[in-house]
Amino acid sequence: MRAFRALTVNTVRAGLRNRIALFFTLGLAVLFMVIFGELFGGSNFSVTYGVVDHDGSTQSQQFVAALRSIKGVTVNTGTRAAEIDDLRNNHVDVVVEIPHGFGAALTTPGAPGVSVVPIQASQTSSTASIADQILGHVLSGFAARGAAPPVTLATPVSSSVNNVTAIDYFLPAMLAYIILQSGINYVAIGLADLRARRVLRRFRATPLRPAQILGAQIAAGALTVILQLIVLTAIGLLFFQAKTYGSWFVAAVPMLLGVAAFVGIGFLLTSAARTSESARGLSTFVAFPMMFLSGVFFPITTLPGWLQTTVHVLPLTWLTDALHRVMNDGVGLDAIALDCLVLAGWAVVTFAIATWRFRWD
Amino acid sequence: MPVISANGLLKRYGALVAVDGISFSVETGEIFGMLGPNGAGKTTTMEMLEGLREPDEGSATVLGSDVVREARAIKTRIGVQLQATALPPLTRVREAIDLFGALFPTARPTDDMLREFDLESKATTYATELSGGQMQRLSIALALVNDPDVVFLDEPTTGLDPQARLNIWDVIEDVRRRGKTVVLTTHNMEEAERLCSRIAVIDHGRIVALGTPASLIAAHAPGTTIEFDAPHGVDEEAIAKIEGVDKVSVDGRVAVSTRTPERVLRELLDPDAHWLRRGDDGHIAGIRDLRVRQGTLEDVFIALTGRSLRT
DSSP, rough: OOOHHHHHHHHHHHHHHHHHHHHIIHHHHHHHHHHHHHHHHHGGOOOOEEESSSOSSSHHHHHHHHHSSSTTTTEOOHHHHHHHHHHTTTSSSSEEETTTTTTHHSSSSTOOOOOOEEEEEHHHHHHHHHHHHHHHHHHHHHHHHHTTTSSSSSSSSHHHHTTTOOOHHHHHHHHHHHHHHHHHIIIHHHHHHHHTTTTTHHTTSOOHHHHHHHHHHHHHHHHHHHHHHHHHHHHHHHOOOOOOSHHHHHHHHHHHHHHHHHHHHHHHHHHHOHHHHHHHHHHHHHHHHHHHHHHSSSSSGSOHHHHHHTTSHEEEEEEHHHHHHIIIOOOOOGGGGHHHHHHHHHHHHHHHHHHHHHOOO | OOEEEEEEEEEETEEEEEEEEEEEEEEETOEEEEEOOOSSHHHHHHHHHHTOOOOOOEEETTTTTTTTTTHHHHHHHHHEOOOOOOOOOBHHHHHHHHHHHHHHSSSSOHHHHHHHTOOOOGSSSBGGGSOHHHHHHHHHHHHTTTTTTTEESTTTTTOOHHHHHHHHHHHHHHHTTTTOOEEEEOOOHHHHHHHOEEEEEEETTTEEEEEEEHHHHHHHHEEEEEEEEOTTTTTTHHHHHHTTTEEEESSSEEEESSHHHHHHHHHHHHHTTHHHHHTSSSSOOOOOOEEEEEOOOHHHHHHSSSSSTTO
């Protein structure tokens, strides 16, 4: 145990001294928060919705009110033609159509489901994507309550949902980003380097068991990520005044499962790669698409339909979703059970394959 | 009982037989050298003794324990220095010694190791920033941190400048003086001759000769070689006829092999030497840059394999 601890501590220390790895994990996460915080955050942030209310129910009016209560959000209402016209002239950023049956779907058990349709001038503009996120959060608050009628709209959940700002949205996204990047930088590349430079072989010439050597490297990777998550959370709360709503104990569950899944993926990449160069290449190939497709930088809803289905295979999609739901919407563990299960599944499968395929040199 | 006993060790890598039935034994307090060119199978042999590779055939014991079945027990009592110095990244010298000490049930104090290996002033330096000689001293210090009975050093001086090499030789002799048994590989014959009590000459995975440096030279390169330059050339056949000459070769320099150097030298230095060609002016230019040397391990290796060690 003393040997295992010494090896783990040494690896964590070396990891934290590695400035390049630190930049690509914690450093970039903070940088992204600064950039997106400036872009969307604080007083600079404003979105104008043009709402077309086809339903005219109490629920639809309360939905509009909930939207309107968000800081930086302006809501105009009017006919479809008028709002579309405003969209063309850039007077509104997004037109939102509330369909017939919106109120009924929320209040009457067994009523057919409806969907609220956002119409945007451009899918790629950052205002449109942040507008989409806000809409999603407000709606998910309604949907959650709609699932268990009878409900009132004035629950504390709605107020928390209502106050999600850009920085609140990006803190959980950046926590997910760190878990992704660290699993790769500290395990996939780190372990492949130790193997290529024959350090693993040198350790094998000591009485350490092979499982202790690998276990210490993996434990060190996980510890390094957890330390970074704590630091980033502290930075987000203290310097960016990010607000979170869910329980930290609940948030810790998908975070730890996410760490396990991505450390597992890192370990698997080491097993798949022959050299440390190919480990680097493979890591980039795996990390980058996931980073951009899994809801870290913009919501999945902006992706084309077929891609939305595809990205639900990726563990980062589930991790990002779980962290947003807990930290922004304040949901409990039961609401993210599926996310947690998928992450646990990824962890188990990647560790099993990586252990089976691992080569010492 | 020998400290190390290898019996018919054989290791294959695919179709290649890297170690082809090697047997030897090493006694307490020896510095046992494995001498051979790169790829001869020295490192693989050593790694089988260290419990890092399992032999495909044959067996070996180190300190009375079987290298396959009791590898972990062996690893607590041996010290290992691998060929390419392998240390974890971003680790300072003191941290590296602390770390390796913690990997063994008992370890010597880090401060003692720093002092003994002259690394005190480098204690807080990253290992990657050390000079070649310092790095090698650290590497040997790490091999000794558990106070082992047997130390395996794989090419301890390869790539070092001459001064650093002399320093490492002193370090290794010091290790032996403290009663440890040392096994080392090298392709430097001077190193083998200076340090080793016995040498196994290895080529193509086999031991082609084994003995003390003196006995190897006596058996395989017994003669003395007389070398010189002759500005106008020599009559090679005439030299070959001088009594006591075993072999003559003219390859730029003239090299004469003999077991009776005094007699042959007297003939070669004769002022009326008939074997020495005259210049255009009819004068003898004499011989230049005369050198007389005893056989070396390099000669032994050439005699045994027909190839030079350096290639």
